[in-house]
Amino acid sequence: MEQWSWLGAHARRTPEKLAVIHGETGISLTYRVLDARSLAFARLLAGLGLRAGDHIAVVMENNLRYFEVCWAAVRSGLVVTPVNRYLTAAEAAYIVKDGGSKVVISSHAMRKLASGLVALTPDCVAHFMIDGVIDGWQSYEQALSSAPEEIEPEERLGTLMLYSSGTTGRPKGILRAPTSTALHDLVDPVRQRLYESYRFDSDTVYLSTAPLYHSAPIAYALHLMCRGATLVFMERFDAQTALALIERYRITHSQWVPTMFVRLLKLPGMVREGYDLSSLRVAIHAAAPCPIEVKQQMIAWWGPILHEYYGATEGNGITQIDSADWLAHPGSVGRPLCGTLHICDDTGAPCPDGTPGLIYFERAAPAFHYHRDEEKTRRAQHPLHPLWTAVGDIGYVDGEGYLYLTDRQSFMIISGGVNIYPQAIEDALVSHPHVLDAAVIGVPHPEMGEEVMAVVELVAEAVPCDTLADELRAFLRERVARYMVPRSFDFVDALPRLPTGKLYKQALRERYGAVKRAPGA
Numbered sequence: 001m002e003q004w005s006w007l008g009a010h011a012r013r014t015p016e017k018l019a020v021i022h023g024e025t026g027i028s029l030t031y032r033v034l035d036a037r038s039l040a041f042a043r044l045l046a047g048l049g050l051r052a053g054d055h056i057a058v059v060m061e062n063n064l065r066y067f068e069v070c071w072a073a074v075r076s077g078l079v080v081t082p083v084n085r086y087l088t089a090a091e092a093a094y095i096v097k098d099g100g101s102k103v104v105i106s107s108h109a110m111r112k113l114a115s116g117l118v119a120l121t122p123d124c125v126a127h128f129m130i131d132g133v134i135d136g137w138q139s140y141e142q143a144l145s146s147a148p149e150e151i152e153p154e155e156r157l158g159t160l161m162l163y164s165s166g167t168t169g170r171p172k173g174i175l176r177a178p179t180s181t182a183l184h185d186l187v188d189p190v191r192q193r194l195y196e197s198y199r200f201d202s203d204t205v206y207l208s209t210a211p212l213y214h215s216a217p218i219a220y221a222l223h224l225m226c227r228g229a230t231l232v233f234m235e236r237f238d239a240q241t242a243l244a245l246i247e248r249y250r251i252t253h254s255q256w257v258p259t260m261f262v263r264l265l266k267l268p269g270m271v272r273e274g275y276d277l278s279s280l281r282v283a284i285h286a287a288a289p290c291p292i293e294v295k296q297q298m299i300a301w302w303g304p305i306l307h308e309y310y311g312a313t314e315g316n317g318i319t320q321i322d323s324a325d326w327l328a329h330p331g332s333v334g335r336p337l338c339g340t341l342h343i344c345d346d347t348g349a350p351c352p353d354g355t356p357g358l359i360y361f362e363r364a365a366p367a368f369h370y371h372r373d374e375e376k377t378r379r380a381q382h383p384l385h386p387l388w389t390a391v392g393d394i395g396y397v398d399g400e401g402y403l404y405l406t407d408r409q410s411f412m413i414i415s416g417g418v419n420i421y422p423q424a425i426e427d428a429l430v431s432h433p434h435v436l437d438a439a440v441i442g443v444p445h446p447e448m449g450e451e452v453m454a455v456v457e458l459v460a461e462a463v464p465c466d467t468l469a470d471e472l473r474a475f476l477r478e479r480v481a482r483y484m485v486p487r488s489f490d491f492v493d494a495l496p497r498l499p500t501g502k503l504y505k506q507a508l509r510e511r512y513g514a515v516k517r518a519p520g521a
Helices: 007-013 031-047 066-074 089-098 108-114 140-145 189-198 215-225 239-249 258-265 292-302 323-328 374-379 422-430 466-477 505-512
Strands: 018-022 028-030 055-058 079-082 101-107 126-130 159-163 173-175 205-208 230-233 253-256 282-285 306-311 318-322 335-338 340-344 357-362 393-397 403-408 413-415 418-420 435-445 449-458 488-492
Touching (some): 007 031, 018 031, 018 215, 031 066, 031 140, 055 066, 066 079, 066 159, 089 108, 108 126, 189 215, 189 306, 205 215, 215 230, 215 253, 239 258, 253 258, 258 435, 292 323, 340 393, 413 449, 422 435, 422 449, 422 466, 435 505, 449 505, 466 488
Parallel strands (some): 018 230, 055 079, 055 101, 079 159, 205 230, 205 253, 282 306
Antiparallel strands (some): 306 318, 318 335, 340 357, 357 393, 393 403, 413 418, 435 449
16 A cells, blocks of 8 residues: 655655545645645745744635635645634634734635634734735735745645634633654554555545544545545535535545435435445544444445544544444444543543443543643643543543543533433434434523523424424434433424534523533543
């Protein structure tokens, strides 16, 4: 199998090979053009005075030029922060300022957000806009064409600084400093092992289905380009369009989140069966626990090509599992690829096998820190073992060392002194034919402390009513413990789910007055 290389090497070896394609439009960049444009932007940033270790921010939709901007930073020792494109101007400005970004890159498609960003980020030395300009922004294309050719930026490895999704609180900057400054070390040894299991190579044609501001899509994109692969990206996810792209581009590898699987499975049978998916060799999924019935149906449809991993943006540990192993251990997210697993209770004491607790990964050295927040960094550490870190997920291991996710620590409901994990209820609900999406939260109860409430998004043909709520309760009684069955239901047009697939439960808590716990989790 080919060794990992560097963007410039592929630009010299296969200059006209397509590095990245906008799936819906077909517009593309070759390795030669991607290399040249990223180098030009690196020169431009160096001309503005940016040096290795300085920060830039990208506030943009999934755009072809996203990749050249990130490569410019990564090849010149800079730290690049992809910003959630669905934030308000004030929320985006918080990330820009908190991260200390000196330059912001946006696009004309993001002009509504961008129009308020300049005044809120006065310390930035430049604001560049792609595909057009508005007041206060400079044309990216014009600036790139006049990049100072006499400047040669220092060729050293930069990095990404991602911000947590903020589903349970204010976003946190997560900085994982590279262990090397050599460009060829972009892919660290642990992730090399993970990617090797997927058999990525220069013949890979990879479908990226999610927003590029999220950690996995942009990290996988950069790493695949180190293989000389071709990346096809979606501007936004649509289930039927994704199937059409697999057929059109003969996709070999892809990455998904469980909510995408649910939407694929809810397509009419004739639609699902109408596309040639025979080129697909590996379907990777992560980001949230996948309901067992959903994954069983996906394996029955696509075959044993599903590969799941569990890890956080913090990078403190990774587990993985393939389809064969999963079928033998349904519901598991696998065994550790790196880091030693520890499941601990609230006091930090180890939990017996099969007992849920906070998931810690033990590493030989600190894996990450939260930018400008040493207190949050300290809270992520085990009370007795600083090299054991947790990011707020609850789970348990079986006797063979396989990890099973239960829920987020902050999503747990405590009703009458009993701990209830909403994920199991949500997984059962989405298996009902009338349910498209579901969220379960705890709302205040005068006697029990909290009671279970379900917020449900229905498929188009279903009609919300008390009779359907009773039907869902009866359906759940056959699948979860009686104390877990929701006392109340609310039917909504759409749940506040982020494009990354994560449920934005903070919004639901605010809407329904739910109990909050575990700040910063």
